[in-house]
Amino acid sequence: MIVGWLIAILFLGGALAWASEALDAQLPKFIALLALLGSAVLVGWLALSGQANPLSPQGQWWVLADANWIPRFGIRFAVGVDGLSLLMLLLTVFLGLMALGAAWHEIRERSGFFYFNLLWTLAGVVGVFTSLDLFLFFFFWEVMLIPMYLIIAIWGHENRAYAAMKFFLFTQVSGLLLLFAIVCLAWFHAQQFGAFSFDYFALQDVVLEGRVQTWLMLGFFVGFATKLPAFPFHAWLPDAHSQAPTAGSVLLAGVLLKTGAYGLIRFTVPLFPEASASFAPFAMGLAAVGILYCAKLAFAQQDLKRLIAYTSVSHMGFVLLGVYAWNLYGLQGAVMTMLAHGFSAAALFMIAGGLQHRLHTRDMQRMSGLWSRLPMLSAMALFFTVAAVGMPGLGNFIGEFLSLLGAFQASRVATVFAALGLVLSAVYSLWVIQKVFHGPLLLPAGQGREPDGGLADLGTVELLCYGLMALGLLWMGLYPQSFLAHSASVLEALLQQTGTPGGGG
Amino acid sequence: MDAIPYEHGLILAAILFVCGLLGVLTRRNIVFVLMSLEIMLNACGLAFVVASARWQHAEGQIMYLMILTLAAAEVAVGLGLIIQMYRRFHTVDISVLNEMKG
Amino acid sequence: MQEWTGLLPAFPLAGFVLLVLSRGRMPRGIAGVIGAGSVGLSFLLALTIAIGVLNNGGQAYTTVLWQWMQVGDFAPGFSFYVDGLTLVMILVISGVGFLIHLYATAYMADDPGFARFFSYMNLFVAAMLVLVLADNLLLLYLGWEGVGLCSYLLIGFWYDKPENGYAARKAFVVTRVGDTSMAIGLFLLFSQLGTLNIQQMLMLAPQQWSVGSGIAVAASALLLGGAVGKSAQLPLQTWLPDAMAGPTPISALIHAATMVTAGVYLIARTHVLFELAPSVQLLVAFIGLATLLMSGFTALTQTDIKRILAYSTISQIGYMFLALGVGAWSAAVFHLMTHAFFKALLFLAAGTVILSLHHEQDIFRMGAMRRRLPVSFWCFLVGSAALTALPFTSGFYSKDEILLAALGQEHYGMLLWTGGVLGAFLTALYSFRLVFVVFFGRDRHQGSSHGEDHAHAAVMEAMSPVMFFPLLLLGLLALGGGFIHVPVDTVFGAVHEEVHASQFLHALMILIPIFGVVIAWGVYGSASYQKAGEHLRERLLAAPIGRRAYRFWFSGWGMDALYQWLFVNPFMVLARLNRKDAVDQIYGWVAQAARVGNSVVVMLQTGNLRWYAISLVGGMVLVIGLGVWR
DSSP: OHHHHHHHHHHHHHHHHHHHTTTOTTHHHHHHHHHHHHHHHHHHHHHHHGGGSOOOTTSSOEEEEEEEEEGGGTEEEEEEEOHHHHHHHHHHHHHHHHHHHHHHTTOOSSHHHHHHHHHHHHHHHHHHHHBOBHHHHHHHHHHHHHHHHHHHHHHOOTTHHHHHHHHHHHHHHHHHHHHHHHHHHHHHHHHHHSSOOOBHHHHHTOOOOHHHHHHHHHHHHHHHHHHTTOTTSOTHHHHHHHHSOHHHHHHIIIIIHHHHHHHIIIIIHHHSHHHHHHHHHHHHHHHHHHHHHHHHHHHHOOBHHHHHHHHHHHHHHHHHHHHHHTSHHHHHHHHHHHHHHHHHHHHHHHHHHHHHHHHSOOBGGGOBOGGGTOHHHHHHHHHHHHHHHTOTTSHHHHHHHHHHHHHHHHOHHHHHHHHHHHHHHHHHHHHHIIIIISSSOBOOTTSSOSSSTTOOOOOHHHHHHHHHHHHHHHHHHHOTHHHHHHHHHHHHHHHHHHOOTTOOO | OOOOOHHHHHHHHHHHHHHHHHHHHHOOBHHHHHHHHHHHHHHHHHHHHHHHHHHTOSHHHHHHHHHHHHHHHHHHHHHHHHHHHHHHHSOOBGGGOOOOOO | OGGGTTHHHHHHHHHHHHHHHTTTOSOHHHHHHHHHHHHHHHHHHHHHHHHHHHHTTSOOEEEEEEEOOOBTTBOOEEEEEEOHHHHHHHHHHHHHHHHHHHHHHHHTTTOTTHHHHHHHHHHHHHHHHHHHHBSBHHHHHHHHHHHHHHHHHHHTSSTTSHHHHHHHHHHHHHHHHHHHHHHHHHHHHHHHHSOOBHHHHHHHHHHHSOTTOHHHHHHHHHHHHHHHHHTTOTTSTTHHHHGGGSOHHHHHIIIIISGGGHHHHHHHHTHHHHHHOHHHHHHHHHHHHHHHHHHHHHHHHOOBHHHHHHHHHHHHHHHHHHHHHTTOHHHHHHHHHHHHHHHHHHHHHHHHHHHHTTSOOBGGGOOOHHHHOHHHHHHHHHHHHHHHTOTTSHHHHHHHHHHHHHHTOTTTHHHHHHHHHHHHHHHHHHHHHHHHHHHSSOOTTTTSTTOHHHHHHHOSOOOOHHHHHHHHHHHHHHHHGGGSOOOOTTTSOSOOOOOOOOHHHHHHHHHHHHHHHHHHIIIIIOHHHHHHHHHHHHHHHHSHHHHHHHHHHHTTTTHHHHHIIIIIHHHHHHHHHTTTOHHHHHHHHHHHHHHHHHHHHHHHOOOOHHHHHHHHHHHHHHHHHHHHHO
16 A cells, blocks of 8 residues: 555645645745655655565565556556566655755745645656556556646746647657557457456457557557657657756656656566567667767757756667667666666756756856856766766666667667767767866856855755765665666566567576 | 428428528628528428428427527527627627637 | 775775865865875785785785676676786886875975865776776776776866866767777677676686687777777877876876776786787787887977877887787786886976976977976986886886887787887987987076076976975886886786897897987987087978978877867767757657648638638538438
């Protein structure tokens, strides 16, 4: 039942935060903090006690809640947690706290409704990571989308309406394909077994003939690849990120993108193993192209947030690569990249947001030499940039290296091209450092001219957030085993169940 | 007494309906449009009555009673709107009122 | 002592953490003590470990700190492997590193970023120690990237100048190209051998691969890519001369003594793989030869004191590659060590000169510094003598070994030897050109923009004991380092049979550098010859061939321009062309199509009531008509 509680806390906390704004404008953020801390405690308890739970017959799942919802169509409210979901839940709750930290001083208008949206997005994400029923999964998929749309549309920057609409349309259209594929799958289940079912395990038994399988697989793939986002479905991301408020970017980059990757690992390949195997070379090709193409685009950007957004797409390419290598190295690499990128990208967006908050611009042409005025912020930026470059000893390296190691067994050509992304990532990352933090001091007109006022270095909340994320990345980089161990059994079971189209592992 | 062939009744209803329709389509004075609409409603009512007589069913006549009440309500609302329109725009020409467009 | 091996990189790492946490608010004295002291502790520990191991007959051992990760069969550990080769490396790194740290506490004393400087330096030493201690290639890669990062940070240490940042980025990106090749090499090695543990790989590879097999060639070529990038060899050497933008102690530590020799270490460490791929090994030799000649010529034409030393470094590493290429593993390591001594000495001495002249680096604005800076002069003289391999200096023994080994190469021995000797001649020429121009002749510094009295007052030796002691020690090592025996016999297996060269060749190898010194004296040195020398120089430059050659050499054989034209410009053009993301524009078309459709449909909505009624009727007629006539 813990998962049920987890979702309920977030939903209720959101509603309460909204309602409490009428009493006091400061109240919502404390309620949100309480709700997030409560869910953090629950997830922590899950992580510590999880292994002791009796394993369900399906293997590694700890099925924690299962109830009829719409029996007419065999739809159930079934949620459960396994090692993989647990990691994702940890990421979600942690980054939820970080997003709260980012919003703490930034959101001043309609804060109650903001935290309502924040918590509901998180509730949707938690649901997505734990659903064992595909209909329920899709329900949560939509739950996380709409509050996010509102966050961008209401609290975003100058071009927010466009960005929010673009985000909504992309996710909605791809979600429609996903829904269609899910319903088709349930229908085939009804044909073969006499009753509708959206159950994850039941649907794995559905036998599909080649062409149908390919089309349904593509429906799932597009649904998830848009969220990931993979080239060429990435066009919504730079706009959404550059316009979203910092907390929105943190959630979007840190958590929402990972739902796409999670969907690929959890649903697309296990439900359609053969079709995925024959599709794998294309997916890996897309990944390699995406890595290089978006790295190049990142280099060309002048808007700091847009640049980081493109690097996100580039890094997600490694996830796609690892997933479609479909061997243990690649999958573990994808999982590690998801976690580590969640941290590093979230931190970088917070830094970009912090700079915008201080300088009122995101245009890198108008910044230079900030190190001398903001040494701590700059040092943090350097740290997270270096993490994003894939410096060994930090989490991103483990992820990228394992992804590539796995991919190498599956497709050498794609791997070699993807590895060139390592060079390009150095090119754009160091360019950011040079442009923004190094060089002679230059501030936007009218900014921080006075000696100390106007341009303050990190505050307590910020320092705490960055410090925690930095420690997390170091932990992932130096002892990734504590994360890998959680997902290992899950991934091994998935591999065994689908056979290993990628070979190796 | 010989029953009037029901085809005659239907033809009359059709003629009345087309007359009303033409009125609606061609008149610009909204009062005439409203009157033409009444003619069309009554054409329908006639068709109902004829049909109910042909099949010996009471529903058609009941339907006609409903059309009557509908027509009364419509005229009440319609005339009210026309008065408002005249007060506001000082005209009863409907082609002047074309601002509701994409 | 062996169980404390893990502390070797831990000391400087702790120093780094302390310095970072202090956020620059620590008093300089304490920061300096932490910075230099942590490396000193590492050196002491390294020394005790070395004594322990050598007393034990050079028995190698492994210390496992913790299991890094375990993914299927892929189980690299944070584990350190110590053998003779490692000992040489850790002693050089921590020893020379400590001396340079000590020197830097004085050199950087006035810099506002003092603590930041030492934090980066400590991080570098830690990463470099991890690099050489690693027992698997992944951990080695960690150190490898770590030193690259520190190199980047330290080259761009004075970050307010954009050109420093450019040099730093160039260094990082160019080496990253090599690193990527190396990473692919790791994937290949793992997929073939199922392990990245170096000792296991060296054992498995000969069992699974035949000599010259495609896999062996590919794997060793990919590793070579990494080595070439880090060690600034052709074709990835372009970053090192620019890297001189960093403070001089950095150039001494990172870009002369330690990091740039990491490539040599990598190849020596995985020498079995290279022995399995003779063609790649030969390639190593020829890369070394080409690099040492190219950078020798280039060094002749440079005017910046640090750039001359940088090209000299590239050239000396070329010698090491030559040695590796002909299988003289221990000679390469030997030269690595002696080079660390004399090149660090040269850089530090150059640092004192530069500091005394208020950051003047052009050698033609120095001159006659012999009297004003006697300590620097003697250090420079000793360092240059060792660099030139004059008899009885350390460089003489190591270079001698390399040249003899090159002569022993089966097919191309004579060619490699001749090239090497020509390189030695060039070395003598450019290093004594440097000595004579800077320390002899006329004092050209007075004429510089500083103004006469001011300049005079400025030029004096700023030599504190903290600076003098490292110079003295390094000077002694540069002289006597040739008598240190490098304990790597057990690492590289059977020693190659002694090559017997004729007396004539031996004499040639001794005489040619001396001949070079004499010529350098003739052109740049003695007052009596100076005029003739300058005249000769002018004559040479006046001839079109001379001028063209000069320019070609000066630009480092045009490699920078070539890369600019081949890679950088196309990338920039592509980036600029597609700033808006073509894919996004395709989606833009979809939106555009929707908008056009909308405007068409909007035209139907006229707002005219009768038009609506007509379309209603028309639609009705159509529907009824379809129903009737269908």
